[in-house]
Amino acid sequence: MRREFSGLTASFDHAKNHFQLFGIEQTFHVDTAQLEDLFRALQAQVHPDRSAHLTDAEQRIAMQRSTLVNEAYQTLKSPIRRARYLLLLQGVDTQEETNTAMPFDFLMAQMEWREAVSDAARARDVEALEQLEATMKVNTRELETQLAVKIDDEHDYEFAAGLVRKLRFMEKLAEEINSAYDELDS
Amino acid sequence: MALLQISEPGFSTAPHQHRLAVGIDLGTTNSLVATVRNSISVVLSDEHGRSMLPSVVRYATDGSVTVGEPAQALQSDDPVNTIVSVKRFMGRGLADVGDTSRLPYRFVEATEPGGMVQLRTVAGIKSPVEISAEILKVLRVRAESSLGGELIGAVITVPAYFDDAQRQATKDAAKLAGLNVLRLLNEPTAAAIAYGLDNAAEGVYAVYDLGGGTFDISILRLSRGVFEVLAANGDSALGGDDFDQRIHCWLLEKNQLSALNPKDTRLLLTLARTAKEQLTEHDQTRITAVLSTGELIDNVLTAAEFQALSQNLIQRTLQPLRRALRDAKLSVADVKGVVMVGGATRMPQVQLAVGEFFGQTPLTNLDPDKVVALGAAMQANLLAGNRTGDDWLLLDVIPLSLGLETMGGLAEKIIPRNSTIPTARAQEFTTYKDGQTAMSLHVVQGERELVSDCRSLARFELRGIPAMVAGAARIRVTFQVDADGLLNVAAREMGCGVEASIVVKPSYGLSDAEITRMLQESTQHAQDDMVARALREQETEANQLLEAVQHALQIDGELLDPAQCALIESHMAVLRDALISGGQQEIKRAVLALNEATVSFAQARMDKSVSRALAGMNISDLETK
Numbered sequence: 001m002r003r004e005f006s007g008l009t010a011s012f013d014h015a016k017n018h019f020q021l022f023g024i025e026q027t028f029h030v031d032t033a034q035l036e037d038l039f040r041a042l043q044a045q046v047h048p049d050r051s052a053h054l055t056d057a058e059q060r061i062a063m064q065r066s067t068l069v070n071e072a073y074q075t076l077k078s079p080i081r082r083a084r085y086l087l088l089l090q091g092v093d094t095q096e097e098t099n100t101a102m103p104f105d106f107l108m109a110q111m112e113w114r115e116a117v118s119d120a121a122r123a124r125d126v127e128a129l130e131q132l133e134a135t136m137k138v139n140t141r142e143l144e145t146q147l148a149v150k151i152d153d154e155h156d157y158e159f160a161a162g163l164v165r166k167l168r169f170m171e172k173l174a175e176e177i178n179s180a181y182d183e184l185d186s
Numbered sequence: 187m188a189l190l191q192i193s194e195p196g197f198s199t200a201p202h203q204h205r206l207a208v209g210i211d212l213g214t215t216n217s218l219v220a221t222v223r224n225s226i227s228v229v230l231s232d233e234h235g236r237s238m239l240p241s242v243v244r245y246a247t248d249g250s251v252t253v254g255e256p257a258q259a260l261q262s263d264d265p266v267n268t269i270v271s272v273k274r275f276m277g278r279g280l281a282d283v284g285d286t287s288r289l290p291y292r293f294v295e296a297t298e299p300g301g302m303v304q305l306r307t308v309a310g311i312k313s314p315v316e317i318s319a320e321i322l323k324v325l326r327v328r329a330e331s332s333l334g335g336e337l338i339g340a341v342i343t344v345p346a347y348f349d350d351a352q353r354q355a356t357k358d359a360a361k362l363a364g365l366n367v368l369r370l371l372n373e374p375t376a377a378a379i380a381y382g383l384d385n386a387a388e389g390v391y392a393v394y395d396l397g398g399g400t401f402d403i404s405i406l407r408l409s410r411g412v413f414e415v416l417a418a419n420g421d422s423a424l425g426g427d428d429f430d431q432r433i434h435c436w437l438l439e440k441n442q443l444s445a446l447n448p449k450d451t452r453l454l455l456t457l458a459r460t461a462k463e464q465l466t467e468h469d470q471t472r473i474t475a476v477l478s479t480g481e482l483i484d485n486v487l488t489a490a491e492f493q494a495l496s497q498n499l500i501q502r503t504l505q506p507l508r509r510a511l512r513d514a515k516l517s518v519a520d521v522k523g524v525v526m527v528g529g530a531t532r533m534p535q536v537q538l539a540v541g542e543f544f545g546q547t548p549l550t551n552l553d554p555d556k557v558v559a560l561g562a563a564m565q566a567n568l569l570a571g572n573r574t575g576d577d578w579l580l581l582d583v584i585p586l587s588l589g590l591e592t593m594g595g596l597a598e599k600i601i602p603r604n605s606t607i608p609t610a611r612a613q614e615f616t617t618y619k620d621g622q623t624a625m626s627l628h629v630v631q632g633e634r635e636l637v638s639d640c641r642s643l644a645r646f647e648l649r650g651i652p653a654m655v656a657g658a659a660r661i662r663v664t665f666q667v668d669a670d671g672l673l674n675v676a677a678r679e680m681g682c683g684v685e686a687s688i689v690v691k692p693s694y695g696l697s698d699a700e701i702t703r704m705l706q707e708s709t710q711h712a713q714d715d716m717v718a719r720a721l722r723e724q725e726t727e728a729n730q731l732l733e734a735v736q737h738a739l740q741i742d743g744e745l746l747d748p749a750q751c752a753l754i755e756s757h758m759a760v761l762r763d764a765l766i767s768g769g770q771q772e773i774k775r776a777v778l779a780l781n782e783a784t785v786s787f788a789q790a791r792m793d794k795s796v797s798r799a800l801a802g803m804n805i806s807d808l809e810t811k
Contacts, residue, residue, distance in 0.1 A: 052569035
């Protein structure tokens, strides 16, 4: 009946990478306020609501373009996704699933944090969770600062890939803190 | 009316020609239609000046259909053929309806498995889509006679928590009613448009929408003509009706009544509703009634008592609120204003609790019954192409995560909740058996890790996958969610580019209670999920190992002496037992033991392959081992 779908076939600037689509420099450092403005300006042009009164074909193209702009924005907005994407453009795989060789002290800290999160959740200790979250954010920001140096200044992409792997750990930790908050709610 | 083909490319309508478009709030209890006239959004009334159309449809023996107040009047005389709250059945299967004996309808199982529930009336079997279409038709006729022309299209609102099946059913109903659907719009988002445009609001706003049967919370950022939904959450089985129920139960308790007949139940529920409304303005209200047994009811309910009765219902709305804020990565202090929508937000204790939560007085300077329709009309006017210059942009999200079932009954999330739509995500899957040529995919919606805890949306089969070794085929599945929040799925085998023909069979629609349960349980059982997930993964691994060893024994069993063979078989038996009765650890131990026991066998098989290859055997033969 419905939903015969043949995949994404729009040719809208598909040759351009996300940075080119937004017309910004291909660096880890981005001006987030500017990025947001550009996102809105791009969506204002391509969003399907702009062509809701046009033909099906035009609406479909709008949907594909708008999807691409959303995807690009999500990638550029998030530091870890942006770094991963930049490294991909440099031909460097971040090996987040396969490379598990992490510095011992980093892994120890991770384990301690995770234990602390589940302890705090069990004790229903919101303050402890908030403290952990703050620490996690500081550490995340430090890693991001290092990423900017390694990618933008030193062009040391292998080192940067290692930082992305560490950031992935922090991201998982953030997810755990989030579900701990959810548990406290219920 | 024919569906209008609106505009060909390159053909633009005359600049000053106003295109007639409406916004429709298709509610559980009441429905409304609104339009923009002379730049002002107005709700359209019927010939008696009534703007709210009760969402009630009655079918008569002669095949005639009545909608609205005349139908509502006959609700208790002809309950079987008078359908109220049909919105609850949209996109749902019979199993979702729950205890059918508590409802006065004659339900009919869908003609094909996975279809929507139907109702048997004197005028024949009717689907919820057809029944909803009757309501929409009345509103379309009202709009066309009021505006003096055919409509170019309509924006239909849906609860932000509506899933794919419910959205699709709503869209189908509109088409059936002869409406061209410009967009399905989330109800809180529609309210935000109406509020934001009228007040030139800028900043982060929360829309708290407590209707007759559903609760939605949306967090939006309003900035220079952009309405960006940051997060949506809700409880689609919580509404004003539950507050009536609380008063009803209080009455039963006060008067030491047990089971009442349906007529008395209806009577007390109606009185409960009146009492609730009275307490919005007064400190206390008196409830009097004579039951069919002759028993007299005479009680006084104070506002303070009602507040105590309803306290935990209100608390239940605060939980989705906290989650929405967290998903939006914002705190209460970031919220500039709280817009109240839905008749149930008139209750002082609701306003009080929401005000307390946000540390500010909620905005109640708009009509909570009409604001959704008014916002939908504004959006319809924009989508019809009537505006130029000061156009606004609306960016909405998908409220529940979408995923695919993977091995072991796990749900692999493809599109996380609160992703801005339209959005697409592709994921690669592979075959797990040699020579596998077909694969069935199961699309689910929800936040839990196990498929059985999520909502089944659709199942489809990929056929014609070229026969390859297990793990060699790469099947790329693309999920596309459009601006209506509707899902499209495409799949392609990457190696040879076979585009699998997909027939999506909608599964049973998701019940309100199920969404609520899923969301609540997703957090309550985060821990259980992890344990269950670990067990499923262990089971999958074990089954794959058993299959592989069995396969090897059939082909190369002669490489083993009887003792070795018996040892391997005994370990296999232990593992099979562990799978039936054991826990994760037990299975894990048995897997390790079987692996251990087959090391030398594997070595022997490899040696044999090598010698076979050296003997000039076909290399492709070797690769399949």
